[in-house]
Every structure is written in structure tokens, then in C-alpha cells.
Amino acid sequence: MNPLTSANRLFAPLFIDEDVAARFSTDRSMGDFHAFEAALVDAQSATGQISAGDATAIKDGLKSFEPDLDAIATSLIVDGLPVPEYIRQLKAHIGAPHSDAVHLCVTSQDLIDVDRFGANPLTGRTRMQAALPITVAQRVEPWRTSMVQAAAELERLRPKIEIVQLGGPVGLYRHSKGGETHATAMAQALGLYAGAGQWHTNRSSVADYANWLSQVTGGLGKMGMDMALMSQQGIGTLNLAKGGRSSAMPHKKNPVLAEVLVAFARHNATQLGLVHQALVHEQERSGTAWTIEWMTLPGMMSTTSRAITLAQKLLSTVVDIAGPPQND
Amino acid sequence: MNPLTSANRLFAPLFIDEDVAARFSTDRSMGDFHAFEAALVDAQSATGQISAGDATAIKDGLKSFEPDLDAIATSLIVDGLPVPEYIRQLKAHIGAPHSDAVHLCVTSQDLIDVDRFGANPLTGRTRMQAALPITVAQRVEPWRTSMVQAAAELERLRPKIEIVQLGGPVGLYRHSKGGETHATAMAQALGLYAGAGQWHTNRSSVADYANWLSQVTGGLGKMGMDMALMSQQGIGTLNLAKGGRSSAMPHKKNPVLAEVLVAFARHNATQLGLVHQALVHEQERSGTAWTIEWMTLPGMMSTTSRAITLAQKLLSTVVDIAGPPQND
Amino acid sequence: MNPLTSANRLFAPLFIDEDVAARFSTDRSMGDFHAFEAALVDAQSATGQISAGDATAIKDGLKSFEPDLDAIATSLIVDGLPVPEYIRQLKAHIGAPHSDAVHLCVTSQDLIDVDRFGANPLTGRTRMQAALPITVAQRVEPWRTSMVQAAAELERLRPKIEIVQLGGPVGLYRHSKGGETHATAMAQALGLYAGAGQWHTNRSSVADYANWLSQVTGGLGKMGMDMALMSQQGIGTLNLAKGGRSSAMPHKKNPVLAEVLVAFARHNATQLGLVHQALVHEQERSGTAWTIEWMTLPGMMSTTSRAITLAQKLLSTVVDIAGPPQND
């Protein structure tokens, strides 16, 4: 929650990944909210829980619904999340009698969690590592291996992470009549996995995802540390085309991106510890644990994606890697 | 570095403190940069290190200088910080022959650190605790005490934190001829303490400041935890005028702000560990350690200031505190 | 590295798991060292890298070899690990000409890592959860699920964690002639997986293992938090047969073990962040990163195993769980 990125256009480009930021943008959030409510009424009308007329009216209403965002933002500080005010506005927009069928038997977390983990945009980028020079293969091998492992691991994690959340107030929705059918239909409509049960209170998949994010930045941080060490004057086994400038010593060439990768790794390692603090959440839902997840996961995702991009940029500036590996 | 605040106008108001954000805004950064360079040439011309003509030309030039912010943001990813491009633009704006006297013998950190720690806006707000009900004085005492202690401690810390940074490339500026005089003059001009020596590499004051921030949120987190526990149904020793709504159960009243205070405390506690990781910085300056500070301190400041504001808001909603304190 | 457990016989039983401690005992370490060296000469003589006579002489010598432990402990502070002095003593014990065939082409990490991750003793204990009352099934479900998931996950992780380490000085042993054959033979002899390549510098499996440990304590910490909340006077949905006594209020019954489970969860969550800091290790091997692993993993293992035992003990004291779950 760092104002260096929200309030300062100079620093934001270093730290914020545009793709990840787009995932958390106001527009995208609202779009996801709409999609969830539409998928929900489709699923519920298919099993007769609500009438076809209700479903049609609500889906039509969603098309023309433009939420009052200022009112939602203001309510968020009171309610702790944006959903209650969104639903209130949506119901008012739909109007009686159909408004009673809006958001039926579900709860805020069902809506928010979909927003947070659907369609993770980080995957495709890890393939860049193939172009690495092979003359220093042993040094580079763990850099590459950690990325290859991470790519494979992400595929394994997807069905644990990209799951539809449909629990209702105390997590029993899917035990209710038609509940599992609704969940399957909604997962299909939203491009998610159905998973098993609700995950209000068993956040192990969130913690595993955070572990994965820190594994990625940790692997890239090791590369950054190695490259910073290799580019030291006196060692000189790495020659970069261009580095950062110094305001006082214009002739210097600093391995800025390598150092930034180390900082990103240490950042995510620390945040991972905080995500795991949120495993201790009380009873059927914990506002504290949930807030901690919001404070850490988007930043970890942005940092990870930014690390991948900056690592590509750093590797593209390699002019020469020469000489025998430094001894250990 | 959380896109929930930079990209999402719904969540930003919960997490971002406007006053702190203003401290880190682009405009404020540029204003601080200008003020530093002006104070520097004043100090240097007073001791004859640069000519009065240079000083006048540079100060005049600063008045009409409008940096190309996009270019600075782009360069920041290369240089790791905004200063080199800023100085390049400023020198071009000033033009020969006076441009040689710009930013003479100083380095980026001298400029950036001033920006980050000058005139901390958090202090004045801790006095709100006086209005607390005294009928539950023993429970409330540690809430109040921790804030009173923090207010006193901040006064003690100010001269350690709000110090002018003037080190030059390898930290020797103040050992150079006129160096101490320049530092004293600049500190006075910028409303800072002169301190002793440079603090490129001894970041203990930064770590102490982070410790202080986490002490504040820790004290408020204890209050939040207590208030959340006191407002449980069945305990019922705390009655709040209004709490957050539930999207599924409109009759519920959630102690949202109390839970948020706990999350803020756990957040800052974890970030403190990361700031201390940055005590291990290499040689005369570490890009990694410095980047870690940027990734943590502004967010800790914003979180702390937000915690103080939300704690006031929470306390203002107290309708009743009744019954004996629950025993442990 | 807490002297409360090494120097204080009162506190040690609370924190130290005997099974895990036995895994890290001096005797067990020395036994593992012996087993590794014996397996190594078997593997190397089978491919003709050393003679059968050397192998026999070394294995015979190992049977009568009693290391000077004080000398090893003293050397550890100089060498940073116990292996060099152990090998020096072993070679002296074997004597010329066979001593040249001892520890051939391998390095300390090959020996130490085997010691640390072979045959993890934590698995078998997670089955205790089956006896939980089903009348509060929804509250209890995530307690149980997190343990079931962890048990399954451990099976998946075993082949990543319980792998033989055979890298040699710069990690190339398995690329050398006969190297893969030796690794396979040694893995079989030691009851480990062969894995792929060395893992000097790609410590992602160590980090995944730490993530798993914190998942277990996180799941049990959630249970502890719930049980502490349920046993509050005024809530009273949980009645424990016996709790801890208070020195000042003998009538009180404190949910001590529930609170301890929360503390263990927060402890491991934090240590996980530190293990991930060790992903940033320099070049072909990092003394810093390795030392950090020693400082965290054994304690995480002990804490996790202790948490499982104490959770069983806590659940065995449940007299009654009654009433509707408290709403949130």
C-alpha cells in the first residue's frame, strides 16, 4: 500500500506491472462483479431456484448498470469491502420485484475472491530464459531451472488457485440444494475450476500461490545477485551494454536491474511470511486475515511480474560473459 | 507496491493516507528537488565554492524549470533512481557556463533522502486519545499509554531522522573544505537537522523510524484486537454505533475498523523485518538496500497514518462500554 | 537458536519435539556421515572409480572410527561446517594408501544435506483428526481439511525433498563419468530419491518444504485460535477437561495449548519468510544462505511436530462442544 506508486508517476513504472495493475483496476473489478452476478443468476435459474424472468431482468439490468463508484469507495471504509454497497445499488437499479433475486444466498467473499484469482496473467512470460548463453552454463543453470520449475509448478497450482468461490454467508451454499450444480455452471461460465467446497477459511491455496510468487522472485533474485557480483570491477566476468547512471559520476555503469531483482526477492520473501500469518483466521471468516491478503497479494503479483519483465530487460543487455566461473 | 491502491479507486481510500501520499507525490518530489538544489548553491556560494553568479543563475533557472516527467520516469528504470535524468535536464535548462555549478560534488542520495524524511506529517494526530471513556480505564490504559509513549518517542527521534543528507559520491562531502558549513546552512534552509556525517551506509535511524511506525500500529492493533473481542456477541462489553454491513446478512454489524487495525499492525510488523534486512548493505552504497527502503517505508508511513485516522473514526463510534472487563 | 531450549530443562519440553531432536542429534549426525561415506565408496568402487580394496578398507575403517567430537565442534566455528575436520580425522584413521579414496570428488554439502532431509519423521501423526465431533462439523471442517491436504501434499513433496545430494565442489559430480550411476546407487542405499542434478544453488525444494511446514502450523493455528475463542467465558461453546493453571487465580482454566498453537503458527510463518530470503544465494554456493537454512529449518520442523503433538493433546481434552457456532 505504497504511495510511491499510487501518488508518484516517477517511481510507479519501476515497481508496478501494468498487466497486473489492469487486473486490479476499478473497471476490471466492476466487470468481474457483473460477470459473477450474471453467471450466478444463470446457474440459479437453470435449477429453478430463481425464475427465468428474474434472471433475464437481472442480466438486462446489469448491461445498463453503472455503479456509483464514489459511494462504493466511501462505503468500503465502513463495510470493509465493496460488495454490500455494490449490491445495494444493483438492487435499486434492477428494482422490484426482480431485485430480490439478486445475489441470492451468496456472500461478499464469493464475489471478491473470483476477482482476485481468476486468470492469472503471469504465466506466459517465463519462457524468455531459453536465449541464455551456454558458455557459462553451470552458473546459469540454476537461473534457468528455477524458472522452468516455476512454470511447471504454476500449471499444477492453477486448479488449486483459479477456483470459483461460492460459499454463502457461513460457507454452506454448496451443501444446499442445487449448490454444487450452480458452482460447476459458474466455474464454466467464468473460466475457473470448480474446486471442492468453499474456501472461506482454508486459505492454503492462497498461501501456496504466495509461496510460488516468492519462488519466482527468489530465483530471479539469485540471478540478480550473481550478475551484480559478476559485474564488479576486478571480477569483470559480466559486461552489460548499459547500466544505470550516477548523478555524481557520469562515467559509472551500475547494475541497477540486478540489484532491483534482489530487492524484489527480499520483498516477496518477507510478504510471504505475512500471507502465512493470515492462515490464522478466526471462525467462519476473518476480516483481519482477508485484509492482510489484500495488502500483500496484489503487490506480490505486481512485483513478480515486474521482476520477470526486468529480468528479460537485464538479460537483453548482456554483451559478454567471459572467463571461468568465479570459485566458490 | 500494491496495485490495489494505484489502480483501484475503490480500495485506495481504505489504505492510502492522503497526507502521506501528498508527501510522496510527483509535485512534492519535484518541489523538494528544486529546494535542495537551491539550498545547495546558496550554501556553496556563501563559502565561495561556486560564484554568486552561478548561484543566481541556477536559482533563477529553477524558477522556470519544468522537468520532463515522462523522461525521468523512463530513466528511473535504467538508473534506479530519478536524479541523474533530473540533473541532466536541469543542466540543459540552465545552460553553459552556469550548468557546471549544478549539483556540484553531491550525489543522488543527498537529494532523495531529504525528500523522504523531511517534515514527517504523522506527529500531530496522536492527541485524540484523551477523550477515551474512563470507566474501563484499566483496559484502555495500555491503548492510551502506547500512543503517549509514541508521541514522546517521536520527539526524541526527530533529530535522528529529519537530518540533511550531504555525502557526495563516496560520503566524503562533509569532510571536504566548507562541507560542514554547507550542511549546516542547507539544514537550516530546509528545516532539517544537521546531524553528523553522512548516512549513506549507516541506516540505523531509518530502522529506528520503522520501529517507531510499527510501535504505533502495534499499539493501535492491540486496541483493535481488544475492541473486536469486546464486541463479540455473548461478550458484548462494547457497543459500536455502526459497523460494516454484510452483503448476505444485512442485520449484522461488523467491527470492520477494529479488524483493519489488527491487519495494519501485522503488516507493519512484517515490513519492519524487511527494513532491517536493508541494514545489510554493501560497501559505500547499496542499490538493493535502498530499493528495499523505498518499497517499505512509504507504505509503512501511509499505513500508520491511516491507522491513526481509522482509530479515531472507530473510537468516535463507541456508544457504550459496559460491564466488567472480561478476565483472561 | 534459542537457549531457552538448549540450556533450560523447564522450557525445553514445551518447544522441542523429541523425534525431531533425535534427527539432529550428534549421534545421528555421525551415523549419517558414516552411512554416506560407506555408500559413496560402494558406488564408486562398483564403477571402478576407486578400487575394491580401497572401498573395503574404508568401510572397515568406518566401523571402528570414533570421531573426536570436540575437535569437530571447535573446527565448525572456523570452517563453518563440521565436514572438513570429520574428513581429516577419517583419513587419518584410515591411513595411507586408502585414505586418498575417502570423500573423493564430493563436497561438504553432499554430506550435510543428506543428513538434514532424509526420512522426515513428521508424516505419520496427522491422522488423529478423525475423532473430531461431527456436531460442529462446519467449524471443524477446515481444521480437518488442512491436515488432510497437508498429508497428501507431503507425499507429493517427498521426491522433491528427500533427494540425495551429490554435487562435488562446484556441482558437476553428476555430469562426470559414472556420476549419475553413483547418485542412483547412493540414493538406493540411503533410502532417498535420486532427483535430478545437484541442488547446491536451486533451493526451491527447501523453500517448498518450509512452506509445507508453515501450512501445517497455520492450519493448526487456525484451530487453536478458534478453540481459544470458543472457550471464552460468555461464549462457552467449548469445554475443555483441563487447561493451564494461573499462579494467582487457581480457579481459572486457561486454554494454554490453543494459544501455543497460534504462537507456533506465527513463528513458522515468520521463519518461512527467512527461508525464502535464503533463495538469494550467491554463485555456486552461499555460506550465508546455508547458515540461514540451519538457523530456521530444524526449528520449523521441531515446532511443526510439536504442534501436531500438542494439537492431539488439546483435542483429547475436549469434553463438550455445544450450541450453535458463533456467527461472525
Added chain:
Amino acid sequence: MNPLTSANRLFAPLFIDEDVAARFSTDRSMGDFHAFEAALVDAQSATGQISAGDATAIKDGLKSFEPDLDAIATSLIVDGLPVPEYIRQLKAHIGAPHSDAVHLCVTSQDLIDVDRFGANPLTGRTRMQAALPITVAQRVEPWRTSMVQAAAELERLRPKIEIVQLGGPVGLYRHSKGGETHATAMAQALGLYAGAGQWHTNRSSVADYANWLSQVTGGLGKMGMDMALMSQQGIGTLNLAKGGRSSAMPHKKNPVLAEVLVAFARHNATQLGLVHQALVHEQERSGTAWTIEWMTLPGMMSTTSRAITLAQKLLSTVVDIAGPPQND
């Protein structure tokens, strides 16, 4: 809580500081407990709260009292702390009618906290830094400064940390008749500061002490990182008399202690975050927060003291520091 030190005599000398361990030993704990109870009855009889006969009988009884340590260790797992069983045994030892005057109106935390913070043994050792070579003064300056600052800071912190704890069950002892007088007398008898009020629930001084410990290891970690970098082949600005050996490459000389100092710094930085998590403690006393303190503080103290000792050892092996400082 690391079995590497409690169960393994090879690793213990690297990580455990004997002086700190002695502070936490069983004998010392029991001695502190005795001293506290004796000082308490002296203070209470001086104000007439208990009779002189009771005081004399209890002090006489303490002289011959040998607690059943196994019984205390067993009870600690039930009670969460050693005091209730200790008091039960002591009362049985004293016998009626005097036993009623034992431990009157006080609580376990009063006794335990005295044990933990009285007479910190870390101070005296920081003066060794004066002998540092001055030819590389600029590089070395922040190493020295951080220690000098820490020594001064410790003097400032002592009156905040080394305070008598006398709160009674809910923290009101010192508000009771004679309470302040008793506290002052006990502080004097025990060589502690009287402080103000109880500190059951305002643990800011514990957090500040942990911050100080991490400042010390952070400063030494910076030195370790610098020395490891300076001793790289190719840089070669630092020549150590002896380093650690490699089991595979006997000719190598590893800067083991420098790397260990970095590991210690990262360890304490992380633990500091955990200590601050314990600022969020519930109501009048939190078993969770207190347990977290036990799990972190003794280890931080041992690590810090060990870091000071190893830093001295490392500095004593410096043969030569030559050449210009490496540029940044």
C-alpha cells in the same frame, strides 16, 4: 527453538553464546525465582501487608527449597509457564500457616519477566572496535559508528527494559495499598529499575529491545557483507589470516565468519518482525504473545552476543587491508 543447538554438540558452539545461555539456564531461572519471592516478602512485610514471622519463615524456607524440576517441566506444558507448579511446591515446602503469605497478590508474569530482562550481559563487549585499522577509515567508519551508537542506545534503553514487573493478576498491584512502595523496594533488591506501572500489555519496551538487538546484528552484518566482498579473489582488498576450510578443496580459504554475520543479521531482522507481531496481544494478558516472545527473544539475544564475539574473532584475523576502497 532449534534442536540443532539443543541436541547437537557440533553445531551448538557456532550458534549459542555461553553467557546468554547461562542467563536462561535452569539454575539461574530457579535462583531468580527464589530472589523474587524473597524480595517480595521483604517488601510486603516492611509495609505490614504480611507479618515479619511469615517473611522470615518464607525466606528460611527458600534457603532449603529444592524444587522438583521434572514436575515443573511437566506442568509447563499444561500451564503454559513454570510458575504455578513452582509456587505449589514452595507453599508445600513452607507449610501452614506461613504458606498463605507466599506469592501474595502477584502473578506469574511478575516473576518470569524479571528473569528475562534483568542484568543483560551484552553490553560490555562492544568496545573492541577501537583497534580498527585507520587506513581504510571510510569503509570502516559505519562499522564502528553503528557499534558506538548501539552502545549509547543501550544505556538509554536500560531504564525502559530492566524494570521490575509487579502487576498481580490483572495488572493492578501497584495501584493497591503499598504497591508502589513494594515495587520500589523490590527493584532495589533485584538491581532493576522501578519503572512506571505494570507492563503486562504494553510491550513496547520489549519491542524496542528487539529493535536494538537487530540494530547490532545489522551493523555487524553490514561489516560481514563488506568483508566477504573485500576478500573475493580478484578484489583482494582484505587478507584474512585464516578462513574456513573446504572439505573438497583444501587450498581454499573461506570468509566463513563474515558470511555467518550476514546470516545472523538476516535472522534477527526477521525475528524482530515476529516480536512486533506480539504487540497485538489480547486484553489484560495474551498467552500467544507471551509465547512468541519466549520463542524469539532468547534466540535474538544469543545470536547478538554470538555475533559480537564472532566479529571480534573475525577482526582479529585481519592480516592486511590494502588498496583503494572499491567504487560503488
